[in-house]
Amino acid sequence: MKLYGYFRSSAAFRVRIALNLKNLSYETVSIHLRRSEQARPEYLARNPQGLVPTLEEDDGHRLIQSLAIVEYLDEIHPAPPLLPAGAADRARVRALAEIVACDIHPINNLRVLRYLAHTLGHDEAAIGAWYNHWIDAGFAALEPLLAMDPRTGRFCHGDTPGLADIALVPQVVNAGRYRLEMTAYPTIARIFANCMALAPFAAACPENQPDREA
Amino acid sequence: MKLYGYFRSSAAFRVRIALNLKNLSYETVSIHLRRSEQARPEYLARNPQGLVPTLEEDDGHRLIQSLAIVEYLDEIHPAPPLLPAGAADRARVRALAEIVACDIHPINNLRVLRYLAHTLGHDEAAIGAWYNHWIDAGFAALEPLLAMDPRTGRFCHGDTPGLADIALVPQVVNAGRYRLEMTAYPTIARIFANCMALAPFAAACPENQPDREA
Numbered sequence: 563m564k565l566y567g568y569f570r571s572s573a574a575f576r577v578r579i580a581l582n583l584k585n586l587s588y589e590t591v592s593i594h595l596r597r598s599e600q601a602r603p604e605y606l607a608r609n610p611q612g613l614v615p616t617l618e619e620d621d622g623h624r625l626i627q628s629l630a631i632v633e634y635l636d637e638i639h640p641a642p643p644l645l646p647a648g649a650a651d652r653a654r655v656r657a658l659a660e661i662v663a664c665d666i667h668p669i670n671n672l673r674v675l676r677y678l679a680h681t682l683g684h685d686e687a688a689i690g691a692w693y694n695h696w697i698d699a700g701f702a703a704l705e706p707l708l709a710m711d712p713r714t715g716r717f718c719h720g721d722t723p724g725l726a727d728i729a730l731v732p733q734v735v736n737a738g739r740y741r742l743e744m745t746a747y748p749t750i751a752r753i754f755a756n757c758m759a760l761a762p763f764a765a766a767c768p769e770n771q772p773d774r775e776a
Numbered sequence: 777m778k779l780y781g782y783f784r785s786s787a788a789f790r791v792r793i794a795l796n797l798k799n800l801s802y803e804t805v806s807i808h809l810r811r812s813e814q815a816r817p818e819y820l821a822r823n824p825q826g827l828v829p830t831l832e833e834d835d836g837h838r839l840i841q842s843l844a845i846v847e848y849l850d851e852i853h854p855a856p857p858l859l860p861a862g863a864a865d866r867a868r869v870r871a872l873a874e875i876v877a878c879d880i881h882p883i884n885n886l887r888v889l890r891y892l893a894h895t896l897g898h899d900e901a902a903i904g905a906w907y908n909h910w911i912d913a914g915f916a917a918l919e920p921l922l923a924m925d926p927r928t929g930r931f932c933h934g935d936t937p938g939l940a941d942i943a944l945v946p947q948v949v950n951a952g953r954y955r956l957e958m959t960a961y962p963t964i965a966r967i968f969a970n971c972m973a974l975a976p977f978a979a980a981c982p983e984n985q986p987d988r989e990a
Contacts, residue, residue, distance in 0.1 A: 609917075610917040610921055611875060611913075611914075612917070613879070625864075625867050627871035627875065629870065629874055629878075630867045630868075630870035630871040630874055631871075633866070633867065633870060634863055634866070634867035634870075637863040637866065638863050649848055649851040649852050650837060650848070652847070652848070652851065653839050653844045653847065653848035656841065656844035656847060657839065657840050657845075660841040660843055660844055660877075661825060661841065663874075663878055664841070664843075664878045664882050665827070667878075668878050668879050668882050669882055669883055673913075674883060677906070677909070682896070682902065682906075688896065692891070692896075695891070699825075699887075700825075702824070703823075703826070706824045
């Protein structure tokens with residue numbers, strides 16, 4: 563299996579965590595986003611969206627979109643499960659993941675920040691304020707959804723890590739980019755620390771990837 | 777069942793389509809986004825994210841995030857299915873839906889457009905260009921993913937409507953807002969027309985909602 567990704571991509575980071583939690587081995591193919599390798603024809607042939615990640619199985623079957631990939635891995639490799647058993651609990655975990663994957667991360671993605679800088683002419687301070695604004699908006703919802711629900715445990719849902727943690731951890735790492743103040747989010751910070759103590763999460767971090775840069 | 781939504785919200789539109797396809801009756805509770813009713817304490821108690829939709833079941837159980845809600849409805853009311861049976865096909869359908877639900881719609885959501893206008897001071901022309909830029913980026917990927925895959929049929933996946941169509945149709949409706957040129961997307965346009973010929977899609981459209989405005 564080949565994972566086309568980039569060390570800093572949080573969508574690729576999610577898939578790396580899922581592969582590690584499932585104990586699946588894979589080969590990293592680095593697509594250097596800052597050098598726009600995702601826009602080259604040979605990559606667009608694999609993923610017409612020109613985003614990472616793309617997961618390519620040994621038979622050539624390709625998968626795109628990180629949440630869809632994680633759900634796929636969970637369906638074909640059910641142990642350990644990344645989603646709980648009941649429909650209501652699954653809906654909760656998917657919703658927590660989508661708060662990050664739909665309503666925070668895409669608004670702060672590299673291509674959007676580039677549009678703000680190059681097309682709209684904003685400076686680094688305006689971009690940093692934008693970046694933290696959308697993380698704050700999402701975390702301000704996630705914090706009570708986690709803190710006030712008895713289903714939250716050591717992780718977002720119970721005491722084993724799953725889809726919501728897979729989405730949350732890369733977003734908390736991103737929150738360090740413009741030094742977001744995390745004191746208002748103690749439950750998120752606690753779950754993040756619990757995840758980072760696990761090898762599948764730590765090994766998936768940007769700084770532990772073969773294509774990492776300073 | 778109560779659906780807290782807004783006639784123009786495309787995330788609420790998705791859930792309306794799913795409820796209609798499942799032939800489930802529901803009561804509409806209008807949350808007027810332009811009057812910021814989503815930020816009132818009584819709504820935030822239902823959905824701390826302050827976004828629509830929220831689906832509230834008769835026992836008070838609440839669900840948020842449109843894709844998570846659609847998957848939930850599909851799990852507890854399996855017929856007609858909104859996802860195909862095989863894991864690879866399910867991953868395809870989820871990825872098509874997520875191209876819209878993660879990588880187009882949130883970047884063009886009302887709160888983002890308000891930030892561009894009020895915080896960053898952009899005019900209507902710049903906002904229209906932004907809006908169409910992100911739809912074009914997503915549709916330019918969706919078009920070949922649909923046109924070049926034999927699994928595409930009358931709808932995004934085969935000849936029955938499902939999750940990908942539920943995401944796509946509201947986005948095509950949104951594309952009319954700043955009159956996006958659709959000629960480059962004939963497959964998307966064909967599938968949209970096929971969907972709109974079905975009562976569950978037509979009845980879910982903004983102009984057919986009780987809280988519609990001119």
